[in-house]
Amino acid sequence: MGFEPRNELERTLAAAVHDPSRRKEFYEELQCSEIYTLHMGGDAPGEDGILQEKMKVRLPSVEIAGKTYLPVFTSLPMLQNFIDREMRYLSMNAIDLFGLVRGSDVWLNPGGEFGKEFSASEIESLLDGSLLGVPESYTVDCETQVMLGSPSTVPNDLLNELAEVFDKLPNVMLAYNAHYYNPATGEPPHTLIAVEAKGNWEQVVRAASLRSSSAHVPEPPVDFLRLDGTSGFETYFESNCEPFYQKHRRQSLYAR
Numbered sequence: 001m002g003f004e005p006r007n008e009l010e011r012t013l014a015a016a017v018h019d020p021s022r023r024k025e026f027y028e029e030l031q032c033s034e035i036y037t038l039h040m041g042g043d044a045p046g047e048d049g050i051l052q053e054k055m056k057v058r059l060p061s062v063e064i065a066g067k068t069y070l071p072v073f074t075s076l077p078m079l080q081n082f083i084d085r086e087m088r089y090l091s092m093n094a095i096d097l098f099g100l101v102r103g104s105d106v107w108l109n110p111g112g113e114f115g116k117e118f119s120a121s122e123i124e125s126l127l128d129g130s131l132l133g134v135p136e137s138y139t140v141d142c143e144t145q146v147m148l149g150s151p152s153t154v155p156n157d158l159l160n161e162l163a164e165v166f167d168k169l170p171n172v173m174l175a176y177n178a179h180y181y182n183p184a185t186g187e188p189p190h191t192l193i194a195v196e197a198k199g200n201w202e203q204v205v206r207a208a209s210l211r212s213s214s215a216h217v218p219e220p221p222v223d224f225l226r227l228d229g230t231s232g233f234e235t236y237f238e239s240n241c242e243p244f245y246q247k248h249r250r251q252s253l254y255a256r
Contacts, residue, residue, distance in 0.1 A: 009029050013116065014114045024210070027210075032169055033093070033094050034094070035072045035073060035093075035108070036072065036073040036079045037079075037097070039057055040059060040060050069105045071107055073108070073109055102123060102127060105117070129202075150241075151191065152179070155177065155216070158212055158217050161211045161214075161215045162211060166195075169207065171204065172204060172245075173247055175244060193225070194225040
């Protein structure tokens with residue numbers, strides 16, 4: 001019986017193994033995905049299954065070809081196939097887990113039909129963004145005059161792609177599209193995506209930038225702005241724009 005992917009991460013992993021040109025798609029999916037590992041001891045998660053800050057856990061190791069790795073898995077069934085008795089496990093976002101174990105080598109799906117080795121240096125490159133290119137960031141001075149407006153051509157291809165990414169990121173609440181011009185940067189007017197998101201903003205920008213790099217954008221480049229109550233742009237978007245993406249209302253908020 002052939003391998004049957006249980007989720008999008010396993011689908012993209014299998015595709016990348018067969019076709020190296022699809023590795024970017026796998027890395028993009030990995031950043032948004034939950035992965036699993038065994039919980040060998042230490043502090044137990046609460047009833048909600050969430051580890052609190054400063055909790056300590058002991059993770060397992062496995063030896064493959066004479067080298068020690070932390071085993072992680074793309075799904076719970078994949079983990080269950082690896083063990084021969086009932087054991088506790090943990091699940092968390094892949095990038096968060098890699099940040100927790102940085103400096104260690106990791107093996108994804110040991111014993112599985114499709115797996116991957118992550119060296120400590122590759123994990124570091126994923127964490128700092130250098131593996132796939134780091135999105136540039138800058139801070140807008142409070143006295144800088146910028147211009148915002150509706151785009152003359154709605155970038156539907158881009159918005160559809162981003163809506164799929166945001167659906168996979170539980171910390172993204174809603175997103176707007178606008179036409180933006182900041183004379184201080186020297187760039188021409190271009191596309192701005194304003195996102196209301198909690199938690200890890202770098203994860204949001206990294207995943208969104210990867211997807212937007214392959215989408216058709218009538219007015220490039222694409223900038224991302226965080227709406228966190230301190231940007232100074234919240235009132236403009238709330239008063240003048242309809243979000244193209246909103247959790248639980250996705251199908252009615254963007255066009256295909």
